Amino acid sequence: MIATQYKGNKNFAVIDKKIEEPKDDEVRIKVAYSGVCGTDVHIYHGMMDKRVSIPQTIGHEMSGVIDVVGKNVTNFKAGEKVVVRPLDDRKVKPSDKGFNHICEDLKFIGIDSPGSMQQYWNVPAFVLHKLKPETDLKLAALIEPLSVATHDVRRSGLVKGETAVVLGGGPIGMLVAMVAKEVGAQVIISEVNPTRIKMAKDLGFDAVNPTEVDLVAYVKSKTEDKRADVVFEVAGVQPALDIMCEVAGIRGRILMVAIHGDKKPVDLFKFFWKELSLIGARVYEKEDYEKSIELITENKLPFEAMITDVQPLSKIQQVFENIDKNPSGMKVLMDCSL
Ligand SMILES: NC(=O)c1ccc[n+]([C@@H]2O[C@H](COP(=O)([O-])OP(=O)(O)OC[C@H]3O[C@@H](n4cnc5c(N)ncnc54)[C@H](O)[C@@H]3O)[C@@H](O)[C@H]2O)c1
Ligand SMILES: [Zn+2]
Known part of the structure; x- marks a missing residue:
């Protein structure tokens, strides 16, 4: 499969990588689209090199289809459309008062650990939100920023x-x-x-x-x-x-x-x-994702206008260079099948 890696100093590599089996509590997603966030652009500019371990696959605004589920995963199955809520709150403590989305030891998937700018992505099942079969996967890549x-x-x-x-x-x-x-x-x-x-x-x-x-x-x-x-x-x-x-x-x-x-x-x-x-106001909670999924599935608002460019994943370097040249564009998606 194709995977991309941020290598530091405004450089991405496109590599051929072995598709990995998911661990028992994970699923493997076939990523459909991965959107470029302002944070990804900051990473590209080297502004987060202290936090991102280089080389790293970044990306957290995505949509996809489950490819394989790990053996302990019972609530999802292959073929289902999903999005990831990229918050790893496994280290939540009582002192976080139940606010898992902003817990002290929160890890952001796609920054602190590998992200979605690759064709297949293994994630723990607890970060998944299920979409309806009719949900448009291009619009679904907007669910993270919409949340x-x-x-x-x-x-x-x-x-x-x-x-x-x-x-x-x-x-x-x-x-x-x-x-x-x-x-x-x-x-x-x-x-x-x-x-x-x-x-x-x-x-x-x-x-x-x-x-x-x-x-x-x-x-x-x-x-x-x-x-x-x-x-x-x-x-x-x-x-x-x-x-x-x-x-x-x-x-x-x-x-x-x-x-x-x-x-x-x-x-x-x-x-x-x-x-x-x-x-x-920082990131989102489960109910914000649910509300966004409803809005996107019903295509209630002019979401299509938000997507100003769609490019193949393999063109990641040009995608980021173009964002620097044209900062007026809105959301650029990468088609991860290409
Ligand atoms: N709270 C969160 O969890 C969260 C999540 C995502 C992004 N953010 C933050 O939200 C902010 C916006 O994100 P974005 O991706 O839309 O960034 P952006 O830089 O694309 O948008 C900022 C906009 O502000 C405009 N602007 C600049 N000066 C202005 C002024 N004086 N008056 C009015 N507008 C002005 C710019 O032209 C630009 O269009 C960023 O600071 C980002 O880091 C926060
Ligand atoms: Zn983002």
Whole structure:
């Protein structure tokens, strides 16, 4: 089979590898599609070399079909369509309070251990979620990032009739916006990239560029001066941190989705003055996957538009080089049958 390996320093190898038998508690998946995540791009750029053991097969946004099950696996069988929730929580402790998805010793499959950018992938059965036979496997590769969005919206407590401002219309922000709209909220996307603004508008979203439009005045004009009930920070930059406390209205909830690798200044006075809440949101729980599987299977939202390119797995090097050249694209999938 073909497997890919990140070798360090913006280099991938495509190797011919022996197909391995799954261990007793594992299944072997024939991977259908593997999506490229922002984290994979960070790995490619060498920013996670301390964490990723090189050479490593990366990838965690995938869909596939079970090929073989290990002898202790009773709840799955060959031929079933599945996705992986790539969280290895086997080292969960009582002090994690039952929040397995953010337990202290969590390992992320595809970063800390081999991932899905290969034709066959052995994983422990407990990470699997079953799909319906009719589920489209291309769309199903979006279930992992969509589950980030369903988790964020659930954590926010957003309800119908509220206004949500999404700061950053990248893949995650766009999926957050879709899920927020599905809840029945009024959604405003703030994005600086003209291609992504156009895409958001084409999908029917109210999208503005905060470097051209006064975002606070705009949000006020759409909310009878009340401003946003919920702000999703999905841009990961200082200007978004500066404006999040401004666009949030009284008792607004701010969801911190973006990963800020270093300490940044935030106007804490606004938290006191408007009784704001800051809520962290990290990955997803089982129920977020179940909600995403339902949304994808029913193809309820404009998910197809999220997939801006599909390339053979064997072209992995060009895929990552092209992402660097065209950062406006949304989700690139690799077809793992090729
Ligand atoms: N919480 C989690 O578990 C989780 C999971 C996945 C990703 N993330 C994080 O979510 C963030 C978004 O992920 P992504 O893949 O969509 O990344 P991305 O970089 O593609 O998207 C960020 C977007 O923000 C836009 N932007 C930049 N400056 C802006 C500004 N001043 N105002 C508004 N928008 C601005 C960019 O143009 C870009 O489109 C990243 O920080 C990522 O690390 C978190
Ligand atoms: Zn991801």
